[in-house]
Amino acid sequence: MREEILRVMDRNARISVTDLAAILDASEDEISSEITKMEREKIIYGYHTMIDWDRTNDDHVLALIEVRVTPQRDQGFDAVAERIYRFEEVSSVYLMSGAFDLMVVVEGKTMKEVALFVARRLAVLDYVLSTSTNFVLKKYKENGMVLAEEKKDERIIVSA
Amino acid sequence: MRKYINSKLEGLAPSGIRRFFDIASEMEHVISLGVGEPDFDTPWKIREAGIYSIEQGRTIYTANAGLKSLREEISRYVRRKYDLTYDPQKEILVTVGGSEAIDVGLRSILEPGDEVLIPEPCFVCYAPCTVLAGGVPVPVPLSEKNEFKLTAEDIQAHVTDKTKVLIFPFPNNPTGAVMDRQDLEKVRQLIIDLDLFVISDEIYSELTYGTERHVSIASLPGMQERTLVINGFSKTFSMTGWRLGYAMGPADLIKQMTKMHQYAIMCAPTLSQYAAIEALRNADQEVEDMRTEYDHRRRLVLKLLKEMDVPCFEPKGAFYVFPNISRFGLTSEEFCQKLLYSKHVAVVPGTAFGDSGEGFVRISYAYSMQQLKEALSLMRAFTEELARGQHV
Structure with a gap:
């Protein structure tokens, strides 16, 4: 039941408890108590709105920054990761396999703002060996959703 | 010139679907639950x-x-x-x-x-x-x-x-x-x-x-x-x-x-x-994902029909439900036409699939949840009006 709820909510966080109960053939009480439990257990750790900022009047840039760091005795990458994810400008941090160690996602208003953040805050941290900043120029697909795709139902209106 | 068209073919009645399609396709802003094909794109x-x-x-x-x-x-x-x-x-x-x-x-x-x-x-x-x-x-x-x-x-x-x-x-x-x-x-x-x-x-x-x-x-x-x-x-x-x-x-x-x-x-x-x-x-996984989605919609539609007090046996296959609308005292075709004219919702008369479909309509759930909810809430308003003696 839990995984079923999560799979549906993964695509539509705003689905009502009533609808969830209907499509999963459960009672509304069951559904809301499961959701509450999962929130408490941090399985569900938040709700996010997917926004195409390019369609708004706000300036918004997104950068993926590859960071190489020196792991520390006893703490591995965790301590330096924490130094990084505490910054409000940082929206996500992932420990990676491959050619670099941390993928840091930074959101800002302008490229300059993000570049300055990297230069003044990130690159100068102890244990950070190098950074490589990659700006997102256009989003095609995010969280399983294709942006800017409008689909019309072209099926024959009534068919056998 | 002699008659050149095969009389057996000529004698076949056009399908009931076709007749209904002709009416529905003339109208604007129809919310259809009438199609017999999936709404998903090919994977x-x-x-x-x-x-x-x-x-x-x-x-x-x-x-x-x-x-x-x-x-x-x-x-x-x-x-x-x-x-x-x-x-x-x-x-x-x-x-x-x-x-x-x-x-x-x-x-x-x-x-x-x-x-x-x-x-x-x-x-x-x-x-x-x-x-x-x-x-x-x-x-x-x-x-x-x-x-x-x-x-x-x-x-x-x-x-x-x-x-x-x-x-x-x-x-x-x-x-x-x-x-x-x-x-x-x-x-x-x-x-x-x-x-x-x-x-x-x-x-x-x-x-x-x-x-x-x-x-x-x-x-x-x-x-x-x-x-x-x-x-x-x-x-x-x-x-x-x-x-x-x-x-x-x-x-x-x-x-x-x-x-x-x-x-x-x-x-x-x-x-x-x-x-x-x-x-x-x-494509097993893609098929399983579509099947799960159909199943969710099937349950939703059955629940919404139940709420409007339209009896429907629980179908276990395809992507259709076949509710019984006989209590409204209309033929399937009358029911569908009145629903179409008054609410611009298209469902298919059961009789399009044989005489024994009389008293039933076919609702396809090869549609998004949102469209299903919208169409069925209009159908609910329609059945409530019927129960009050409107549309007779």
């Missing part, structure tokens, strides 16, 4: 395989019976899915949709005057194809109280010494009924005793809900040699426009069907055949 990996086949210049005829590699893949697929064993060399024919397989199958089997039992309500092509093949369609009305399953009594009540073929349309369009293993067992011996040949249209076989998956009647003891199994890619893989299906049956029948197919069609579209190989090999 991209399948489309990509089709594109690649064109890039590779595979733009020529295939073998009449279909690509050997596709027939082998079909053989493997039906073995792992339905425990069916068919020789790809001699017992499988790739056709232009399941529709061609039904037509060619009937024409390869029927002699003038042979009777064909057709359980109704059902998809619209069996009776016309039977007539055009020189046979005589014998409708076998199924009832809601049996959940629109075919029973031994139904067969017995309509069989004569001229009966040759039994159409077996499960999972069913329009009712959503399925025949599980137990249901099949109850008719199996009778079919054998009466020496009937079965054309089992299993086009919705991957769209079944609940714990039991589809069982093909051909997998039961003594049935394979007297069954032509029809299946295809349209519903399972959302590939209606690719026009690809297949027939599986005894080698002697497939041989004759292939001959007819060769003269009439040559071969099924080559690019579709290459795409279909990819579908059978690598």
Whole structure:
């Protein structure tokens, strides 16, 4: 039941408890108590709105920054990761396999703002060996959703 | 000039769907729950395989019976899915949709005057194809109280010494009924005793809900040699426009069907055949995701119907529900027309699928949740108005 709820909510966080109960053939009480439990257990750790900022009047840039760091005795990458994810400008941090160690996602208003953040805050941290900043120029697909795709139902209106 | 059009063809009534379509397509802003095809796009990996086949210049005829590699893949697929064993060399024919397989199958089997039992309500092509093949369609009305399953009594009540073929349309369009293993067992011996040949249209076989998956009647003891199994890619893989299906049956029948197919069609579209190989090999997860989504919608629609007090047996297959609207005192056609005119919601009268569909309408849930909710809330307003004596 839990995984079923999560799979549906993964695509539509705003689905009502009533609808969830209907499509999963459960009672509304069951559904809301499961959701509450999962929130408490941090399985569900938040709700996010997917926004195409390019369609708004706000300036918004997104950068993926590859960071190489020196792991520390006893703490591995965790301590330096924490130094990084505490910054409000940082929206996500992932420990990676491959050619670099941390993928840091930074959101800002302008490229300059993000570049300055990297230069003044990130690159100068102890244990950070190098950074490589990659700006997102256009989003095609995010969280399983294709942006800017409008689909019309072209099926024959009534068919056998 | 003498009359040059075939009178048998002229005598066929246009389908009830067509009549309703003519009205609905004239109106603006219709919210339809009336289509018989999936709303999902063909999964991209399948489309990509089709594109690649064109890039590779595979733009020529295939073998009449279909690509050997596709027939082998079909053989493997039906073995792992339905425990069916068919020789790809001699017992499988790739056709232009399941529709061609039904037509060619009937024409390869029927002699003038042979009777064909057709359980109704059902998809619209069996009776016309039977007539055009020189046979005589014998409708076998199924009832809601049996959940629109075919029973031994139904067969017995309509069989004569001229009966040759039994159409077996499960999972069913329009009712959503399925025949599980137990249901099949109850008719199996009778079919054998009466020496009937079965054309089992299993086009919705991957769209079944609940714990039991589809069982093909051909997998039961003594049935394979007297069954032509029809299946295809349209519903399972959302590939209606690719026009690809297949027939599986005894080698002697497939041989004759292939001959007819060769003269009439040559071969099924080559690019579709290459795409279909990819579908059978690598799209199980995509199919499962679509099936889950249909199941969610099915439950939603059943709940919304219950809330508007419209009785509906729980369908376990396809993507239709078939609610009983007889309590409103209107015929199916009247109900659908009034719903269309007053709320601009299109559902299909049950009678479009046979006389025994009277008192029912077919609602397709091959639509987004949002559209289903919107349309059904309008239908609810309509039924409340009917209950208050409006629209009479």
